[in-house]
Amino acid sequence: MRKLLLSLCALLLLAGGTMAAKRPNFVFLVSEDNSIHYLKLYGYGATTPNIEALAKDGLTFNHAFSNSPVCSVARSTLATSLLAPRAGFQYHRKSAMANLPEGYHPWSAMLRKAGYYAANNSKTDYNFVNNMKELWDESSRNASWRKRAEGQPFFYMQSMGQSHESSLHFSQQVFENEKTKHDPAKVKLAPYHPDTPLFRYTHARYLDRIQTIDSQLGNVVKQLAADGLLEDTFIFYFGDHGGVLPRGKGYAYESGLHVPLVVRIPKNFAHLADHQRGSRTDGFVSFIDFGPTVLNLAGLQPHKLTDGRAFLGKNVSAKALAARDEVFGYADRFDEKYDLVRTLRKGKYTYIRNFQGFYPDALQNNYRYKMLAFTEWRELANAGKLNEAQMQFHRRRPAEQLFDVEADPHEVNNLANDPEYTKVLADLRSRMQKKLREVNDLSFYPESFMVQNALQDGVTYGTTNHKEINRLVDIADLALLPFAEAHKPLAAALKAKPPMELYWACTTASVIGEQARPLVPLVKKLLTHENLMVRMRAAEFLGSIKAADPMPTLLSVLNTARTEQELMLTFNAVVYLRDYKGYQFDPEKLNLKFAGGEVVRRTSYLEGAPRRPDRKKPCLLYTSDAADDMQCVDLGGRRII
Secondary structure: OHHHHHHHHHHHHHHHHHHHHOOOEEEEEEEOOOOHHHEHHHOEOEOOHHHHHHHHOEEEEEEEEOOOOOHHHHHHHHHHOOOHHHHOOOOEOOOOOEOOOOOOOOHHHHHHHOOOEEEEEOOOOOOEOOOHHHHOOEEOOOOOHHHOOOOOOEEEEEEEHHHOHHHHOOOHHHHHHOOOOOOHHHOOOOOOOOOOHHHHHHHHHHHHHHHHHHHHHHHHHHHHHHOOOHHHEEEEEEEOOOOOOOOOOOOOOHHHHEEEEEEEOOHHHHHHOOOOOOEEEEEEEEHHHHHHHHHHHOOOOOOOOOOOOOOOOOOOOHHHHHOOOEEEEEEOOEOOEOOOEEEEEEOOEEEEEEOOOOOOOOOOOOOHHHOHHHHHHHHHHHOOOOOHHHHHHHOOOOOEEEEEOOOOOOOOOOOOOOHHHHHHHHHHHHHHHHHHHHHOOHHHOOHHHHHHHOOOOHHHHHHHOHHHHHHHHHHHHHHHOOHHHHHHHHHHHOOOOOHHHHHHHHHHHHHHHHHHHHHHHHHHHHHHOOOHHHHHHHHHHHHHOOOOOOHHHHHHHHHHOOOHHHHHHHHHHHHHHHHHHOOOOOHHHOOOOOOOOOHHHHHHHHHOOOOOHHHOOOOOEEOOOOHHHOOEEOOOOOEEO
16 A cells, blocks of 8 residues: 555656646647737728637737837848847848847757747748857748657747738739729728829738638648647737838838737636636737747746836736836838937927938839829829828928827827927937947947947947947937037037038938038038048938039049949938939949849839849849849849849
């Protein structure tokens, strides 16, 4: 009898140990280019029964955000839990890869080190130097949790591209002849979109794509159930950033950042979530928080440099999550189009800081304008057929914007100049200024400088150069003052020796605009500065207020520049000044030292159409001579869209 009792005790101890060692699985199901604005689960949009089924057995997040409105930056943020401008991977497409801090590893690698099987099906699109074999056991279209060792916990991520922006790159023939499941007459257009048959069709077509995503998601859930894994697995469904109708993807508004997020809570690990299944939370979370959350649920600690915080798991109460009400966002270069936008959502208010607000949102991006609706929008703007809300996209932006998102969910009514919101504006402005200094935002260096100096370890570089970055932020923030107050310090900055201070003094003058005309004599002296980017910004300001023809200087910079980043920054100014200020630019005078990467997009646009190989510029290689099948690629074979 004694031996029998001892044996039973041993079995109980073994069973208890097995239960204690058991860890949850994690599945990320990601719809590309999808904000909350297209799902009925969030009030309006397509009916998604499979996503709604996850919500019934889980937690729906009313305030989940991608930190960036574009995929490579958003996914790099998601994979590392680091803010992109802090680490140096904030540009899409990357012209150079950023190194992560020494000893810092993406959290999927941390899971693998702890015994998890990690599989990715299949998009990566990272902007940081990585060893894929460290991040994933397998990353391919054939990746699956089913390839793991028996009983091994797993993390599986699947990207669903049927909702990608390219799904709306249909032809005029498709528009005229191919019906949508959703009725275009019944869609609810954003107030900034023109109410045309094309916009209604595009919107309806996108709702159809969301339902395709829902069906695909349902198939994955069925596979988990068939494998007996459903109640051991946290399933995260979310959009990889906003989109994808015009002013969505690539733009740091709610439409570009506010994503759906549903987390299905498995019965066997319900004790790790302080929420009832089928509930919703108003707590704010963003992509930097996903990694710490998974690690916390798995019983692991994040790296000390991580920017995010867990929102589920041990020591995270529902009350504490509900109290979170602030999130930081960013937008920089998207393909060939530059911008510099930082956002802070605090409660119901969004504060947007446009550091290059003189560029309209509508500034040319070749890939963006493959969508017929984008092109129609610009044509209607040029024809004077838009109302005030619809025209905003095509005009220069103020240095700062403030929106009450509850009252104005599509962010068309800027409250920054409304006296009733003076305190709110001051509070959010102060929070933004503090955040930029905490992050040591590397975008205060032009991309050309950052690539040459900061990418070995962006976090350390920012910390080391904290004072200089603060100084550059201070110069940029002179645009927030009445010019009578900003005049003297901005004039002093235009006489400074550090090139980066001159660069920002000229940029800030452009943001201020016509009121900064008294600075023209000082800026003209910089047209021959040894730093090409200072010259570029000086010419840009002078051209923007019609104080001098900027094109001779910009052409000289282009023909002198030796890096892709210098060319891209300068071409951005050329396109802006040609398209919106009426200056003439002759691409025949280009004699570029470098013509790869994203440069071809700008030269092709400026020339009006892609050139044939016998004309040498700007395309280095064509895949076909047929007009309907011409694809421009660089010498490495990368397609230039």
